[in-house]
Amino acid sequence: MLRNLCFAGRGTMIKTVLLDLSGVVYQDNELLSGALDAIAVLRQNGLHLKFVTNTTRSTKHETLQNLKSLGLQCEASELFMPAQAACTWLELNHCSPHLLVHPAIESEFSSCKQDRPVAVVVGDAGEAFNYTNLNHAFRVLQNGGPLLALAKNRYFRDKDGELSLDAGPFLAALEFACGRDALVLGKPSGVFFSLALHDTGCGLDEAAMIGDDVESDVSGALEARVGVGILVRTGKYRPNDETLFQPAPTAVVDNILAAADWILQHNAVAL
Amino acid sequence: MLRNLCFAGRGTMIKTVLLDLSGVVYQDNELLSGALDAIAVLRQNGLHLKFVTNTTRSTKHETLQNLKSLGLQCEASELFMPAQAACTWLELNHCSPHLLVHPAIESEFSSCKQDRPVAVVVGDAGEAFNYTNLNHAFRVLQNGGPLLALAKNRYFRDKDGELSLDAGPFLAALEFACGRDALVLGKPSGVFFSLALHDTGCGLDEAAMIGDDVESDVSGALEARVGVGILVRTGKYRPNDETLFQPAPTAVVDNILAAADWILQHNAVAL
Structure with a gap:
């Protein structure tokens, strides 16, 4: 409750939104309802987007092509996968x-x-x-x-x-x-979330993660000190998932569009 | 010290001697000095012998043939290996x-x-x-x-x-x-020592283990409640090995022949 109270008042502005793909943006090779609107409204409000997925059997190019075929335009710099996390880690170290x-x-x-x-x-x-x-x-x-x-x-x-x-x-x-x-180096590792933000110039506390996996996406991000973790009730979400892991989600909402609304409202309050 | 004091007085008679092979009985395909004498004197004094080895790439038959080629006569019932431990466990369960x-x-x-x-x-x-x-x-x-x-x-x-x-x-x-x-089911598992004694009718406290590996042979046996664990200073033994693991060896002696003497002396006192 303390966490929610904290965010109800003046807080840190969210600058980057980390979005899980499967179960949040698309499901069974179709975009989920509201996904394109959510992505558009976040972009219109100047938020950086970073799609983060644990896929380890497709290249980044293939994943981008797949998103394009679904109707989602996504820049290469907006997609972050474990292989890229590994390459970044290897270069930095x-x-x-x-x-x-x-x-x-x-x-x-x-x-x-x-x-x-x-x-x-x-x-x-x-x-x-x-x-x-x-x-x-x-x-x-x-x-x-x-x-x-x-x-x-x-x-x-x-x-x-x-x-x-x-x-x-x-x-x-x-x-x-x-x-x-x-x-x-994949979700829910803290290193993954840090590396995902590496090229954004954005601090962990200035990011929000939207995911359908309460452990890997949401608790993992919050554990890594990502500012906001939003659980959506799509994809693999099952009732009461939000009670299973600590830290608990900052918010639980119906879908990606509601998550986008939550973030914009949060930023409005934080101004 | 309490343990040694206990064995200095009237104690449980040793009925079965468990002997590691490599480093205790033979080394580099040659019998170690005193090995045949030790085995003979233990047999003459009515003790059951059980050679216990962790070998998992040779059959029991091949291991027996190898011992025979070194000059050591050993009955099939006197050799116990992890595969046999597994077969015994599968049958019992x-x-x-x-x-x-x-x-x-x-x-x-x-x-x-x-x-x-x-x-x-x-x-x-x-x-x-x-x-x-x-x-x-x-x-x-x-x-x-x-x-x-x-x-x-x-x-x-x-x-x-x-x-x-x-x-x-x-x-x-x-x-x-x-x-x-x-x-x-191999050494130093307690199950291994128990199963090795399964067909002897001899309790764990009526057995002694002789080995050159203080962890796998000696501490493992004592942990499994084998009555006596004797570390020999042959094979892989290195000075101060006896201080590395608990329970500590009941005795540390120069070689298998000295270990046989220790057991016979123990039994004489225990009478």
Whole structure:
């Protein structure tokens, strides 16, 4: 309640809005109701937008093309994904990558410098998670370099309807082998939210996150000290989700358009 | 000190001696000095012997043949290995195995019953640790059945002199994926020591363990409530090893022959 009271009065202006994609902007390859209006009104009011997704099997180019095919115009600079978070981290920390990621996104790392101390980058590599590749990564880790993860999901719903192993278990394997924890660069990692704002010149407290996943999107962002975390009742939202994790959402609203309204109203009060 | 004082007086008679193999009985394919004498004198004094080793890439038959080639006669009933521990556990717990072990030891499970609830058994499967096999094991685990491990070593020194991934990391992967801990059936697991004594009719407190690995052999056995744990200064022993883990060894002696003498002396006092 204290949090809400705080925002009811004069507060920090929101300058950047972080938006999850699946379940917030679109669902099952269709834009959700009000998504285009919400995005338009946020832009008209001078807010920076950054679409943040944990996708680790598509390139940024493919994701942009997909958004375009749905009718959403989005600049490359407005889309932020874990592979980009990893590239930014590697550049800021003067490291070169040793990749154990899905072959589809290896090209995302082509511009990384190759002559620096090596960090192992693990993504959802699928069939590339074999003994030889994992052992190679383990041997690289013995130089003491960092272990980075694009995400640490346990499993995903596979094409056959059954659950299949995601990157998390293989990351746990390497963590156990080398005795060090990975730095997770996808949501809900605090590093992800910080890196997403890296090129905006906007502080964490000047950003708002809109998501349908109370843990990964909303609590993760608030934990990372993003100023506002708004949970929408679309996508994977289920009643009472807002009670499951701390920090609790700053607000719970019906959809992305209501979230945009909430932010504009907040900024009006904060003026 | 209390422990030693206890054994200095009238105590429980030792009926079974558990002996580690590598570093205690032999080293680099040669019997260690005094090994045959120690084994002979223990047998002459009516003690049951059980050789216990964590080997997970050789069958029991191959291990027996290897001991024979070194000049050590050993009955099949005197050798206990993790695969046998797993088979005993599966039988006692009315389970059938789903194997993810080294192909060389799959035959060790041929007598297991196949029509029962399934437990996943993970050993050092080497190249068989690929995505398809691990995902298959993960899907089997979704039925809620047990996850058994022949051992949980992180890595081993490979033929090329470098460290390579052992079974432990892949076990950690499955543990993370299914959210349950594995039951480890090799040393230093308490279950291993209990199962090793299963067919002897001898209680844990009536057994003594002789080993060169203070953690895996000696502290592990004592933690499992084996009556006596003797550390020998051969094999992988390094000065002060006895101070590294709790419970501390009951005794530290030069080699297997001195350990046999210690046991016989203990039994004489306990009479």
